[in-house]
Amino acid sequence: MSKTTINPPPNRGPLVSVKITDVAALAGVAPMTVSRVLNTPDRVSELTAARVRAAIDQLGYVPNLIAGGLSSRRSRMIAAIVPTIASPMFNEPVQTFTALMGEAGYHVMLALSGYTPGGEDRLVRAILARRPDGLLLTGAHHSAAIRALLADARVPVVEIWDTAEHPTDVLVGFDHAELGAAVAEFFIAGGHTHFAVLSARDPRAAARGTGFVARIRQHGLTVVAERVLNAPSSIEDGRQGLRDIVASLAPRTALFGSSDMVAFGALIEARKLGISSPGQLAVCGFGDFEISRSTEPPFTTVRVDGAAIGRIAAEQLLARINGAATPGRVLLPFEIIPRSST
Amino acid sequence: MSKTTINPPPNRGPLVSVKITDVAALAGVAPMTVSRVLNTPDRVSELTAARVRAAIDQLGYVPNLIAGGLSSRRSRMIAAIVPTIASPMFNEPVQTFTALMGEAGYHVMLALSGYTPGGEDRLVRAILARRPDGLLLTGAHHSAAIRALLADARVPVVEIWDTAEHPTDVLVGFDHAELGAAVAEFFIAGGHTHFAVLSARDPRAAARGTGFVARIRQHGLTVVAERVLNAPSSIEDGRQGLRDIVASLAPRTALFGSSDMVAFGALIEARKLGISSPGQLAVCGFGDFEISRSTEPPFTTVRVDGAAIGRIAAEQLLARINGAATPGRVLLPFEIIPRSST
DNA sequence: GCGTGCGATGTTATCGATATCATAATTCGG
């Protein structure tokens, strides 16, 4: 459909590397003064600062943060670990967090842990080798090895998107089991008596599913099907999931999907199979992804304020970095958004 | 719907910071030997290596890459700049690239430039301050300031997802204009005579749209509507786009959307408005996102092998870092995947 | 008119690792 082309590489000019002493020499000041112009401009007279800035521009000086970091023992870098960016789930918190930390002078290094257990261990070691000034972790349940590493490293840590009795440091999340239970109550209030759940193979999705099922059983009602899907789960996983459980469905069943992708897949497959929604199959997703809102008809989901999580995480982490005592745990609310699928 | 809770923070233990000299002392060797065990194990006898490894484990030593980087003048870090992770567009290349560079011993620092022009400038400066060993840029058209910075920095650069006559260093991408033209030909071959395009406000989406329109005009055929959307564009943008142009549509129109999100939105809105597809409105998206495949019915799109771009970018960049001469330009093919919407 | 204090700048030591060169231990062919 199109060609593959290969051209030769261009040549490059001579190697140059401007350092702080070069700038200092040109501006006729000590290197320390250049450093002050860049880091604590208030402590330099406006006159010299101008001379130094001129020299910086003239030479195209770009400070070396590696050297600066070694000397000051501050990397001005934050590492953020999320399971994946292939799902819209973590976009909001990560983007907000990154933007706010950026304003505060920190770069955020994003790392993907995947959903394979143990993938996190190597990653955390590798990341700590860069001496981040802070850490953002997705999830609050980590291996003993990681806990030990983090404790030794003395790095401020904020855990998001989860809850735990004793967070490593600061936690900003919500209670997944309670959320599942709330979805159960929502369905029950709608008169449902038969339920199903499709959950990704991921600890937090599992917690939502467990909370859902537990509450239903508390009410003495029936869970007709429960199925575990890939993580992160795709639309196709949701479709396949529905095909797998279709034989078990009651004439009127309420389905909880662990993400909006799953719920959307289930809805598509139901429509294809001639199962009406919400009549025969009520569906609730999770995440309030755009697809839940903008598809036709839009479907019911649970919204968590991802931007708020990112913002509070940034605030808490900055407070922690600056040595302030901060609350150990911030649990945020969630909200069921009823739409046409229930 | 749920509560907000705040608990006090936990206390932390004493501060420790193990360094290479501590490990060396415990193992009874010189620091340099510890360094060799970690970086060039072949050059150390198995016996001493074992002793050193034992000491490392016992002390929980995590090497300081900041110090190592200053000394060796290699950061073992690659910076990757993409416009956004809110769209599935760049997932495949980025994930593949990150995984491969990771295997080669490099960490990838992901940075988001957004679609605002000029956002890239500050970002590149900030990133160069960390002295990355290589750079991955999305897009091949940069400001003069950036070009100068990159040239001075002498960093290997690979540009992806675009084409340009004279790439900064290495380029791995495809020709967006040609892609748009191919979609035009595809529609024309299907007997279409009236066309519309919805394109995101982003240089590469614009190139696809322009290529599409140009080819249609070459054939003397009619473009009934042309509209620019937000970048990155959402399903809702696609829906709104279709509403905006619906009055201009011919009884049988072929629509090219700059991404599958746009195409999906247009299809949803068309269905809602009672416009049949492909009968009255044929639609082709771009990206082969999951939604194009897994929705019902699936719709036509153009696929680019994102994983291949990521892989080749990693290979080329590694070759560049290791001083090899590499091709300046690799253009990859694309493929139109006909489905039920055309 | 002179000490005091403060703002502006400079000097020196250091951050924690690795490049490079030097040296000790070992192997091996003839």
Next chain:
DNA sequence: CCGAATTATGATATCGATAACATCGCACGC
């Protein structure tokens, strides 16, 4: 068995910035 090549390890200097302390000059108050 011996000297040269090879392997394993150590000593020293250095990467480029900043923390901490020192110094200088000037304004200001009494």
